[in-house]
Amino acid sequence: MSDAGQRLEGKAGRGKFALSIRARLMILAVIAIVPLLFDRVREIESDRAERIEAASKQALNLVRQGMAAQTRPSSRCAPSCRWPPAPMG
Secondary structure (H helix, E strand, O other), rough: OOOOOEEEEOOOEEEEEEHHHHHHHHHHHHHHHHHHHHHHHHHHHHHHHHHHHHHHHHHHHHHHHHHHHHHOOOOOOOOHHHOOOOOOE
């Protein structure tokens, strides 16, 4: 006996395909799980986008801090290497 299904003869003579109980339960399980799966994928995608945005902001802040450190004079630097250079005279 096959689990896939059987052909039943209808009133009009057309063959009607009947699924087994196991096949119907599997289809019902798929119908129940698919929306949950799509919701999880959407949640992961949203979380990933938020993480990328946070990483982008953090990188931008680090660049700004680096630029600020480059433009202010360092206390370890000799007077001749300060920026902007002192006027001669």
